[in-house]
Amino acid sequence: MRKKIVAGNWKMNNDLAQTETLITELKAQNGAADVEVMIAPSFTNLWQAFNALKGSSIEVIAQNMHFAESGAYTGEVSAAMLKSVGIKTVILGHSERRAYFNESDAILAKKVDAALANELQIIFCFGEELADRKSGNQEAIVANQIRNALFHLNAAAFKNIVLAYEPVWAIGTGETATAEQAQDMHAFIRKTIANTYGAEVADSISILYGGSCKPSNAKEIFAKPDVDGGLIGGAALNASDFFAIVNAF
Ligand code: 13P
Secondary structure, X not given: OOOEEEEEEOOOOOOHHHHHHHHHHHHOOOOOOOEEEEEEOOHHHHXXXXXXXXXXXXXXXXXXXXXXXXXXXXXXOOHHHHXXXXXXXXXXXXXXXXXXXXXOHHHXXXXXXXXXXXXXXXXXXXXXXXXXXXXXXXXXXHHHHHHHHHOOOOHHHHHHEEEEEOOHHHOOOOOOOOHHHHHHHHHXXXXXXXXXXXXXXXXXXXXXXXOOOOHHHHHHHHOOOOOXXXXXXXXXXXXXXXXXXXXXO
């Protein structure tokens, strides 16, 4: 059975007080027992969030990390630092990191290695831009993003990897991929994994959809056989919307 996951990526939102308020509201919500719920606050609020959610089933995860163990990388945060505040999962490869912070496939491959070496689970993001979709190149783009950052790994490493397909044209735009577009791409991703690592690895990896996912469309998207949950941006900043998505399975 693949894990069902709904993860909220808070991006650069919520200061300490807002983080505490939203966590209090999230704790008052009830999610289905078979769905893993995660939230990714800013680095500055991870420790507070981790403590506030002790004993809760909501996992606190990180939005990013550096590939180096330590050293002269001003402004960066290492895997060991994340672990030291209780973090077990990190998002890597988000399109905003790729677009605004020049994270290439080569850099992401190094981050993937560093996260796995530190026994962190990875939510690995990728997705095509609008021009790629318009020219019909979306599958080639996605296959390359996955191959370049992940296909140096052995099959066992995939136990610690969750994939998140986030078409760039659907992020924060209000425009969601249709459930059919999500299913077609997720099936393609699973086939790409199967071709290299075999059916067992492909059938056990969770593939999340992200991009303007909200209570009104989550049910239809999550009903698709290759969609195992969502990576949620804007709608994760409101506790009842977020849990409406969690409960959309
Ligand atoms: P939105 O849900 O705001 O479109 O953001 C999706 C996303 O980027 C999650 O990582």
